[in-house]
Amino acid sequence: MNAKAEVTDACDLRFGQVGIACVRVRRVDAAALCDELERRVRAAPQMFARAAVVLDLSHLSNLPDDGAVDALLEAVRSAGMLPVGLAYGTSETEALAKRMGLPLIAKFRAAYEPAAGSTSPAEPAPRAEAAPTVQREPILSAPPSDGMHGAQHHAGSVRSGQQVYARERDLIITGAVANGAEVIADGNIHIYGSLRGRAMAGAQGDGKARIFVSDFRAELVAIAGQYRVFEQIPGDLEGQSVQCWLEGDKLLIARL
Template sequence: MNVVGMDFEPAGELKIGQVGIANLRIRTLDVARLVEEMRSRVQRAPNLFDRAAVVIDFGGLAHTPDAATARSLIDGLRAAGVLPVALAYGTSEIEQLSIQLGLPLLAKFRAQYERVDGAPQAAPAPAPTPARRELEPARPAAPTPAPAAPQSQPGLIQVAPVRSGQQIYADHRDLTVLTTVGAGAEVIADGSVHIYGALRGRALAGAQGNAQARIFCREFHAELVAVAGHYKVLEDIPRDLIGKPVQVWLDDDQLRIAALD
């Protein structure tokens, strides 16, 4: 067979990477209320939420909704301005529901599932990162087991400015940005986020559920900040903190933002 001139390059190049997708965890299956809440979020922060990709997470419910109710929710969320793209991994019933809806399952959020009495539980969440680090000095001098190896990685340091459209992700470690995070840019860390310049985009710490993570920045103009999934957008932040050095942390599941001395 003559192969001269044949094109062996793929028509499309597929890569798997870290993608910033919002997770909508359903706690009360009231479709009208959920749609109205989402419409309000989109209206308050259109640059963040308008046509944003959303994963629907039914793990907080005692019973998986039927396909008709789930479709009604999906249609309502689309009308509110966001784009449901998948269901969060959960039980076998949720897997069947995803097939009926024609949506994929994303396993990214399975570690954050809470136990629901009488319902199967997803894989248990790993212990928070700081707890593992605190225990490491007390271990014998034996080689560190393979699963703990990612926790020993040094923090990721970003030297260049993070520009609009860029996303930097520090897997199982802290992230330090030595310059600025521009509007439309996103920095994510499983640990804490330290920004030595202006934060104008989005910063997400504790991305895998570490509630002890914090965000520090020298000049605060953030579009959004989040710790372990709890977030605030610029419209929710007191005006007297804009442009100031601040820290962001969780206190009893409430996101706190305060000026640094």
């Protein structure tokens, strides 16, 4: 009698683009951190409740001790978010992550981490800022993003739960982006349909990137880490053709 064949493949392991927010800690105050994150969750529960976040400690003058970091992580959890790791940083950060049993997320490089082959600091990790005021004076042209390849085209709609990422190029969507769907590009994003989900341009820090939408009903738009969340679209923007761009640290939106 033949023995039963042994099943050796217990799982598949794959890497892909994952939507993770970055919490940049500016002072070691667990209570204040919890209050601020709770405010964000209350303002946009569909976006931030149980959101996966990375803790960036690079803007602190000194790396906190293990107990202080544990308190910060607990503050994130208490606010309703889920910390999944620390932002990639120095050897001290790596040692801290090992002691805390957390991974280092290389996508978020700390502000003090030098770029490869350079003595200047790398671009800081994306940060979440308070929603800026909408500006209604449009700018009709989009400057090309340096170093970008030809645009990536996605024919049809992007369904809820799907993510489309255009690496080192612009992204063109010829259909709708549904609630819960996510479109990301290192360059500009053009959506020739309704945007009901999330659109994030300049994902690697390109502040010149722009977002163009034919029918604006977004959950979130972001450029180079600066974002705006919408629980309710302003009446003069809902369903309109708009563009989004950065002026300094402000994300501006205007009808076309």
